[in-house]
Amino acid sequence: MGEAYIYDACRTPRGRGKASGALYTVRPIDLLSQVLVAARERVGFEPAMVDDVIVGCVTQALEQGTCVARLAALTAWGGLEGPGVTLNRFCGSGLEAINQAAANVAAGFADLVVAGGVESMSRVPMGADGGAMFDPDFQWKVGSVPQGISADLIATLRGLSRADVDRFAAESQARASAAVARGAFDRSLVPVRDLNGLPVLQVDEHPRPDTTAESLSQLKASFAMLGAQFGLDALVRKTYPQVDRIDHVHHAGNSSGIVDGAAAVVVGSEAAGERLGIRPRARIRSVGLASTEPIIMLYGPMPASQRALQRAGMTVSDIDLFEVNEAFACVPMAFMEDLGVPHDKINVNGGAIAFGHPLGATGAMLLGTLLDELEARDLSTGLTTLCIGGGMGIATIIERV
Numbered sequence: 001m002g003e004a005y006i007y008d009a010c011r012t013p014r015g016r017g018k019a020s021g022a023l024y025t026v027r028p029i030d031l032l033s034q035v036l037v038a039a040r041e042r043v044g045f046e047p048a049m050v051d052d053v054i055v056g057c058v059t060q061a062l063e064q065g066t067c068v069a070r071l072a073a074l075t076a077w078g079g080l081e082g083p084g085v086t087l088n089r090f091c092g093s094g095l096e097a098i099n100q101a102a103a104n105v106a107a108g109f110a111d112l113v114v115a116g117g118v119e120s121m122s123r124v125p126m127g128a129d130g131g132a133m134f135d136p137d138f139q140w141k142v143g144s145v146p147q148g149i150s151a152d153l154i155a156t157l158r159g160l161s162r163a164d165v166d167r168f169a170a171e172s173q174a175r176a177s178a179a180v181a182r183g184a185f186d187r188s189l190v191p192v193r194d195l196n197g198l199p200v201l202q203v204d205e206h207p208r209p210d211t212t213a214e215s216l217s218q219l220k221a222s223f224a225m226l227g228a229q230f231g232l233d234a235l236v237r238k239t240y241p242q243v244d245r246i247d248h249v250h251h252a253g254n255s256s257g258i259v260d261g262a263a264a265v266v267v268g269s270e271a272a273g274e275r276l277g278i279r280p281r282a283r284i285r286s287v288g289l290a291s292t293e294p295i296i297m298l299y300g301p302m303p304a305s306q307r308a309l310q311r312a313g314m315t316v317s318d319i320d321l322f323e324v325n326e327a328f329a330c331v332p333m334a335f336m337e338d339l340g341v342p343h344d345k346i347n348v349n350g351g352a353i354a355f356g357h358p359l360g361a362t363g364a365m366l367l368g369t370l371l372d373e374l375e376a377r378d379l380s381t382g383l384t385t386l387c388i389g390g391g392m393g394i395a396t397i398i399e400r401v
Contacts, residue, residue, distance in 0.1 A: 001106050002105065008042045009188055009263070009266070010042060011189065014204045014259040016260075019122060021260060023201055028063050032069075039266050053082050053083065055116055056087055056093025056117035057093060059128050060088060061130075068084075069085055069086045070085075072118070082114075101113035106284075116361065121260055144390070145236060147298065147389060152246050154296060156247045160330055161249065173353065184369075207355060219252060239295045254328065256328070259358045263365045283398065287308055287396050294391035303393060305395040319341075323346075323385070325385070332351065
């Protein structure tokens, strides 16, 4: 097997995923095509060199229907170059796209692949694609609840209080504010522009730097009524009878924000870099996937990361920095506890609680953020991981070269 290298990574700013958000006027195909244009300009490849464009997108309906990867490549590069495929591994889709690109390169089936993700949550709402996950019959037969119920279950089982998760969320906002102030994302950010070339959004729109644990304490829990009125708390107790009562602690301020955005990562072989006359920034050491019990759902990052570490012949202590998607505050908190990772090595620039979680794009964004920070601190190894709907997890380990 050969090596798969990362030559560059870029992303749009994240815009609030509502009609009043800055990116609401921008179609998802245009969000994605703008990072594909930027990837070409930054790396210097010709479209004919690209063996594939692999893109994660969760809600593949309406304007994100058909194959947004191929259509965005045509929009970005013109001509006939740039085959494309769009995939869906729920919240892990953007990282899955990179992992598949790396697998193809390492196997010798491809030399240069552009991977990434896109999600316009303002224009294509979650659930617009339908499916069994929203079918009550499936939920009761297989065991499936909304992720917020799962997050509250984890908090209940682990004894995480409302104050605990609010403190973590406030720290995420504080770290994000500090990172923005020092320009931590400047290398990777690609301003979104309109048809006239004028900037639509140049910085992340979702962070709230004035957030405190006290201000978060005033917010109403988001999933208590859902759990009670639709019988979902009772469904959870069928699998977890030791839970007399679910303590609903998560809300909009300690959960990931709904946002729009796109990202691209250029993955290639050593030979591809030599042809382009550029050096890689990192190599992909290992990847891991895992499935977990579907009611609790959000525990996937732990076994997925452990598998990636085992395949790389590494331990947790060998990893310099971690990016664990903040789908809900309890997820990185459980990760730190289970794997023994100190808080000063995880999500050092804040996470999705502050910046938002553009579903299919998040994994690619996190990997780019991780690489930038490893370089900024002159560190070597990093691990990115996300929990995934339906009870899955995904992880990727990178090493600077």
